[in-house]
Amino acid sequence: MRPFITGLAATLALLALAPAAVSQGKKAEEISEKARTQGMAEAPAFAKAASVACNVTDARFIGKNADKKAKTTTSYYEIDCDQGVGFVLSAVEGGATTSFTCIEANTPGPDGKPSSLACKLPGNADPKSDFGPILAAAKVQCTPEAVRGIGQSATATYFEIACQGSPQGYVLKTSAPIDAAKPVEATDCMLYDGGQSNISCTLRTKEERLAIVDTLAAGAGNGCAVKERKYVGQSQSGSAFFEAACNDGKGYMYRVDAGQLTQTYECAKASGIMGGCTLTDAKEAMMEQNGLYTRLSKTAGFNCDVSKYAPFPGPAGKDIVEMACSNRPDGGVGVFGGPNDKPIVYDCARAPIAGYRCSFTKLDTNSYGPVTADLKAVGKASCAVSNARIIGKTAKGTTYMEVACADGLKGYVLEYTAELKPIEAIGCAFSGQCKLPGNT
Known part of the structure; x- marks a missing residue:
């Protein structure tokens, strides 16, 4: 389900009517002492009413608008906080107070003209620099080069971040109002390049973001002169995967964790990685x-x-x-x-002893043949193994494996060396470690 997000252009177009009307016919001027005095006197209470987490250190009264049709009067304030981002408050007399960050308030109108609600207080002069705590809460290493407001839902505020010295960018989902003390989610902009969402990144192009593939190819040192690039996706563990098709016909999959290349797969060996390569014919x-x-x-x-x-x-x-x-x-x-x-x-029957588990092989009486043979080697010839599980390793490096028998009689605990050689088998009737069906 797509998240509902109020577009900034539409919202700010409505809010901008009031200050525009108040300042109509006036030249741009410095913030007056009167506006600051009124702002500091009135804005803190409205900030609290809007649930804005802010210790107001500076404020100004922007203006007031009377909507004769709706019979409402709305006052507008800008506030600077001791920590984090600044806000513009929209306070309806006798009604609700809403808030917008300075990033949102500074957004030009639909006609491209500067916002009449733009923040002007000295502490709000560089709103993107206030995003440090927000990015830290999202566990993202990024110095913002640019920040763009995307919109708001009833419970969340969305921003796009472009990072300095990197093609990377993120969509941040924060609380509404934004608060670094509350959960913050960061999603790579590349996840939105497929057009499956009403959220998109515009501070950089898709092609600029995919330039990271060239950096990964150079870091992998596999001699790939990149011809085509693709963002493959993100795993459940948070790893990002990229694919490169090379001029020599080869292809590679790159795994990235915390912004660093951690593993390179040849496309010939990547069929089981995120659906495999698609830019090269790996068959x-x-x-x-x-x-x-x-x-x-x-x-x-x-x-x-x-x-x-x-x-x-x-x-x-x-x-x-x-x-x-x-x-x-x-x-x-x-x-x-x-x-x-x-x-x-x-073999897949005994691979768990070495720490590997097979997914291609169905483990049954036929595939457990090597374990059945091991039982015979230690004098237990009556059991055709139908199931098995690893119990654990000993201090001397051997491994205990419990096995069940196809005839339904109680099975055994086999002890193996690290080289998968059977040492001895103890019947489950004499061992308290058996748990497989038929062995208890």
Whole structure:
């Protein structure tokens, strides 16, 4: 559901009628002592009435407007606060008081002319500089180069922020009235470039924002001369993902956390990352990679004709991938390093012992065959394993795995070395650590 936001242009066009009428025919003038005295006498109470969190340190009376049709009189004030942003207050006599930040009040009218409600107090001369606490509350590292008011809903105020020295920009969702002590959400402007919302960023173009991809490609050092750029999206953990298509036909996916490049994926290995690459045709590269992983798996003694794969996070210089096999019911997790490293493959039944969990392989009696064989190796030949779970590791580095049997009889607790060699099996009838169905 789209959030309802009152457009600033429409709102300020209405509010601007009053000061324009009051000042009509007068030249621009310095703030008079009278306006300040009246402002300091009257504005603090109206600020409180509008629920503005502000210790008023300076104020001025802007003007008053009588709406004969509505039979109302509205007074306007500007206030400067000891901390945070300044405001313009609109106080209806006998009615409600509303507030707008100086960023909003300074917005030109629909005709492009300067706002007659623009803030003029010295403390409000640079409203964007007052956004430091707001950005800190949003946990965003950004020095504002420009700030734009987007609009308000009944409970929220929205702003666009463009950052200095960076193509990045954010949409801030703050309370209404804005208060740094209340929750503040920051969303990357790129999330709004698809046109799916009535919110949009205009301080920079989409192309300017996507220039970050060139910076990421340079930082990755993979020799990519960027031809096309794409913002892929944001994960549930808050990581941002970008895609680059290179002049040489290759492509990459970049993961960014807290503004820093944290991981680079070749498109051939990124099919499971945020839907995979779309700017490059990775199918041919993936088929080549399937062949490479097939050869490495067989070198490791794991007979797998790789049909698809997905990467796990891993240290630099190592490929850690889950593999599905077209020639066997179970898959595996391959750990492949450089040419001098011995390839290792963990079958999916025992991969959790090494800290990996498969998603391609359905674990059942067939795929648990290697664990059934391990039971036989330690003298327990009557159990065909149908389920398993990791209990935990010991101080000496071994791992306990509980297994259930297909015949419904009680299973066992198997102890494994770090190299996945079975040491012994203890029946669940003699162990208090079993929890799988049929074992308790």
